[in-house]
Each structure stands twice: as C-alpha cells, then as structure tokens.
C-alpha cells in the first residue's frame with residue numbers, strides 16, 4: 001500500500017473512501033465535520049439518527065456520497081470522547097482499512113495530525129488491511145484491497161510526517177511478515193525453508209546472516225537443541241542475523257523459539273491441541289520481523305537476531321522422558337516431558353548468545369507455556385526480568401505499540417521444582433506456576449547477562465480476530481521491540497548531543 005500526504009480538503013479528496021473521525025454525535029465544534037456536512041447538504045444529523053450512530057469508539061457508518069463530494073464513499077468512524085489522539089488515530093487507521101477491502105483508494109482525516117498520530121494510524125492501516133490468502137485459489141482468492149491511502153493535512157511536504165509514514169510502514173510490514181510466517185502451513189514452512197526465507201529477507205537489507213545446518217549445530221555442542229530435533233525427518237537450523245549500524249552504544253540480542261511444528265514428541269499432544277501447532281515458531285517470526293524493522297528504520301542500536309528452529313516429532317530416534325543431555329553451557333539436563341521442548345532449544349541458543357555476542361540486553365520471544373495463557377488469558381504476554389527499569393521501559397514501549405504484557409515474578413522459591421535426582425537440573429517442574437518454572441529453567445543458561453523472557457504463547461496466535469489483530473498469526477512482539485529499540489536510540493542520540501538521530505516518532 002502506498003501511503004502519502006495530501007493537502008486536499010475532505011470534500012475535495014478524489015478517492016473511493018473518505019474516512020473521518022467523529023468524537024461526538026453533536027459535532028457543532030468540529031470544523032472538518034461541519035465543512036463536510038455543509039458539502040453533503042446538511043445530512044449528517046439525519047444519517048446519525050437513522051443509523052443509530054452515537055460516535056462510540058469503533059462504531060462506523062458508511063454511506064455513499066452520491067456526487068456531493070469527490071469521494072465515492074464516506075466512512076464516519078466513532079472515536080469516543082475519552083480516547084487520546086493516539087488511540088483515535090489507531091481506530092481511524094484500522095477502521096479505514098477494514099471498510100476498504102473492496103476499495104482501491106482512501107483518504108483519512110485524523111482529529112490531530114502529528115508524526116506520532118500519523119505513525120500509529122499507518123501501522124493500524126497496513127495491519128488492518130492484512131489478509132493471508134497464499135493458499136486460496138480461483139474465486140476463493142480475495143481480489144484487490146487498498147492500494148493507496150492519503151492522510152489529509154496542512155503540509156504535505158512535512159519531513160516529520162513523511163518519516164512517520166516510513167516508520168509506520170516499516171513496522172507494520174515487518175509485523176505482517178511475522179504473521180505470514182506463523183500462518184504458513186508446517187509442511188511448507190519448516191526449519192530449512194524458514195532459514196532460507198530469513199536469509200533472503202536479511203540480505204535484501206544487507207544484514208549479516210549466518211545459517212547453521214545440523215552438522216554445524218552438532219559441532220557447536222548444542223545438545224539440548226539437537227535432542228528436540230531427534231524425532232524429526234527435517235534438519236534443524238540455527239540462524240544468526242546481525243544489524244550493525246555505525247553509531248551504536250548498545251548491543252541488544254533477541255532470541256526466538258522456532259518450532260515450525262510441535263507434535264509434543266513422545267509425550268504426544270491430543271489432536272485438538274495439535275492443530276494450531278504451526279504457531280510454535282511465532283517467537284522466531286517476531287525475532288526476524290523486529291531485526292528487519294530495526295534495519296529499515298536505521299536505528300542506532302546494534303541488534304542481533306538468534307533463532308533456533310526445529311520440529312518436535314516422534315520418529316524412532318525421538319528423545320525420551322528420562323534421557324539426560326549435556327547442554328552447550330555444560331549443565332546436564334534430565335528430560336521430563338518431551339512437549340516442553342521450547343525451553344531446551346532456547347537454553348542452548350541463550351547460552352550461545354551470552355558467550356558469543358555478549359549483549360548488553362538479551363530478550364527472548366517464545367510461545368513457551370500453556371500455563372502462561374491460564375495465568376494471563378489469550379491476549380497478553382508474560383514478561384520476566386530482574387531488571388525493573390528494563391521491565392518499565394518495555395511496558396512503556398508496549399503501550400505505544402498497542403500490545404499487552406504483564407510482568408511476572410521469577411520466584412526463587414519455585415526453583416526447587418527443577419531439582420533433579422540424577423542430573424544438574426530437570427527441565428520441567430510440577431503442576432503449579434508452569435510459566436514461572438519455565439522462566440526459571442531458562443535463567444539457568446543466561447549467566448549474568450541482563451535478560452528478559454517474553455512468553456508470547458497467548459497473543460501470538462488468535463482463534464478469531466481480537467482487538468486490532470487478525471485471526472491466526474498476529475506478529476505480536478515486533479512493534480513493542482521496535483519501540484523499545486527506539487527508546488535505546490534516544491539514549492544514543494542524547495549521548496552524542498544529536499537529537500536528529502531519533503526523530504519525532506517517540
């Protein structure tokens with residue numbers, strides 16, 4: 001979608017659909033709406049009454065303009081009286097996209113035009129227009145979709161607004177890449193094809209890419225990662241992508257769980273819980289999406305993306321409960337439940353990252369536990385870290401990104417659940433606090449690195465549309481990570497006395 005700025009008055013915008021926000025149904029103080037109403041012959045009051053339009057948030061009224069203004073359709077979007085200008089912009093972008101699935105062009109009138117509002121409206125517009133139709137054929141394949149959209153504003157040459165559109169586009173397109181990867185069926189998206197895709201996308205942006213096949217992973221000694229792969233006919237892949245800007249004071253490593261299909265291994269899942277298990281690579285999708293976005297935004301922060309990808313299947317060589325493996329970090333691990341495979345893959349990837357990247361901050365994204373969804377519901381991710389400042393910054397970032405996290409405790413008291421009779425550590429605990437004990441297991445492998453674990457099992461995948469996210473893959477995590485990196489970029493800029501490096505978006 002091509003997104004531009006235009007100084008057209010609403011009535012002069014020659015587009016298929018003109019979207020305009022309505023704060024309250026009595027709009028006598030809203031100049032844009034008054035002017036539009038005048039052009040339409042004073043019909044808005046009657047339309048509102050006839051259709052029961054009360055300007056409630058997300059309420060929409062779509063009416064044909066019948067030649068009274070240049071646009072073919074008018075989309076009136078309720079914003080409510082209490083929502084901030086940022087939230088209003090998100091609502092408008094999203095509803096404009098939803099109402100335009102059969103239209104080619106749109107124009108949006110934001111209640112407040114600023115780089116910040118244009119950025120988020122761009123994100124929800126591109127995100128809202130997302131559809132996954134790779135496997136639809138013939139008449140089942142949706143046609144068209146919005147090709148261009150303009151934000152109406154006073155200054156179409158504004159650099160700040162143009163940059164905001166670029167930033168919003170980079171983020172939303174990266175989110176959509178993550179969605180595509182999660183939605184792709186597991187017979188087509190496996191560790192090998194995931195690595196090929198990651199390499200192609202990273203090389204388009206001139207990023208450093210290193211992909212390891214099974215031999216290299218064996219040579220490195222990632223035995224926990226390899227244990228999970230034993231039951232699969234497809235090779236595992238270890239992927240490392242590095243974005244190294246010239247100017248950076250901080251090195252952040254993101255580690256992603258990339259289980260392209262999780263049958264549970266010998267501790268087989270029941271069919272009903274297995275059907276969506278292609279989504280178990282959502283952490284790797286987010287990790288790839290965020291490094292691509294960081295590079296497109298040219299953020300002055302060094303970003304490493306590390307992905308461990310395999311299937312968890314039950315071939316003859318499959319790993320067993322009771323097996324003991326020696327991790328890359330040297331710790332011996334007793335296997336309890338083969339369906340708790342993600343933490344094994346992550347343990348070796350985290351240990352490798354600590355040793356080889358030596359990041360200032362290390363963040364992992366993983367669809368790690370069902371227990372996390374029991375605790376927080378399906379639309380919120382768990383956030384674990386000892387660093388309260390880091391947690392706070394990440395939560396602030398998530399608000400700008402329109403994603404939801406909740407900080408959970410790394411309760412030392414639960415660590416004894418992981419005591420093993422024959423090895424250094426068991427890889428799962430008891431029935432209670434399963435998301436916490438998973439985090440405590442990961443903590444065994446991070447050394448003294450400043451680390452944060454994000455359990456995205458719930459929000460990474462939707463059974464149906466939820467909020468502004470679609471059914472299926474959501475791309476959860478990308479937008480917050482980008483906002484977080486932008487906060488770090490502000491630090492880099494102020495250290496250098498250069499505010500221009502981190503422009504208007506924050």
Ligand SMILES: [Zn+2]
Pocket residue numbers: 262264312338339340341342
């Ligand atoms: Zn599993």
